[in-house]
Amino acid sequence: MSTPILELREYRPTESTETHDFHQVVIGLSGHMSMALEGNATHYGRVGARNGVVIPAGVRHDYRGDGPNRQVVLDVPPRLAVTTGSQRAFAHEAFFALDANLLALARRVSARGNGERPPGADDPVVREWLGALTARLAPTRPAQRRVRLDLARIDARLRAALATPPDTTTLAREAGMSVRHFHDAFVAITGETAHRHLMRLRLARAAMLLSASDATLADIALDVGFNDQSALTHAFRQHYGQTPAAWRRERHACGTPG
Structure with a gap:
């Protein structure tokens, strides 16, 4: 892959697996998709309208659409990441919560649709995306890698007591996080609040x-x-x-x- 691809996609409700030689970022617009990332440790999450996932080149990922969904996908050749100084954004696999800048960029792509000519490596739109991703991902990556939520355990806790579930304070304490950190981490890996x-x-x-x-x-x-x-x-x-x-x-x- 020599040029970047920025487009809208919908993921089908079938289990699929991929490993590719380019970096990829998926940001949710509507609906949800589930994904498992197998980097240093397998971890799971869901991409929705409030989060995204970064998949470095060479990281296997299993995924499926959970019903109708719409995602903004950016495929980035590793050489382009190096020449633009954005390689730090692709240092590790991770789910992340969207900031206002990335949300605005995603909405611009959605409004544009897939009808226009795909951007090239020197396209200012691509460079704007890479700059926004680096600003959002690189500073927070160490904290995300030190503490990860066990979403399967949280799901089991909630499913076992839907009528009287543990509150967010309890879930945060069990995860070893502050309530605010728990909220941010939960949105980052599920695309929705705990409630x-x-x-x-x-x-x-x-x-x-x-x-x-x-x-x-x-x-x-x-x-x-x-x-x-x-x-x-x-x-x-x-x-x-x-x-x-x-x-x-x-x-x-x-x-x-x-």
């Missing part, structure tokens, strides 16, 4: 129970941590685009699980 992540887990459990059981909506609401059936219905409609009752009828009519 929004918990809400998504609650709604996923509710969808499973609606499809696999005959429990009342009121009982399901309490089981997954909502105060009442009305609160569940409101959140479920916002997330899935239909009421819990409609979801249940549709899946029972098809005879398929949720």
Whole structure:
């Protein structure tokens, strides 16, 4: 690869694996994708609308789209990273939270779409991206590598107690972090806050129970941590685009699980 590529992509909901000879940065615009990075240690995360992931050349990564998603992807030849002084941004694999500058750049690419001619190595747009990435990633990389969240453990803790989950202060203390550091680290590897992540887990459990059981909506609401059936219905409609009752009828009519 001799020239950079900056474009919009959607990742399919199938498990894929890649290792390539160029650096890559993926920044979320909408939806989510899951990714496992196998650098010095395998770690997992999700790319959403508030975060991104940097994948240095030679790092294997397993990924899949989690439903409809839209990502800004920048592929960077290692030689270009050296000549622009941005190689520090690609020193290690990492998930990271977006700052205002990177978010604005991602929105500009989204507005442009994929119709324009791909940028070249001397394109000011590419150099602007590399400068913004270096400013965002290089200063924070040591802290990110010293302490990483165990997302699988946190997920297990939350799933085991959806009705009465541990609060953010407890999760931060168990991770050995301040609440602020925990919040920043959580957004960096999931693309969402811990509260929004918990809400998504609650709604996923509710969808499973609606499809696999005959429990009342009121009982399901309490089981997954909502105060009442009305609160569940409101959140479920916002997330899935239909009421819990409609979801249940549709899946029972098809005879398929949720």
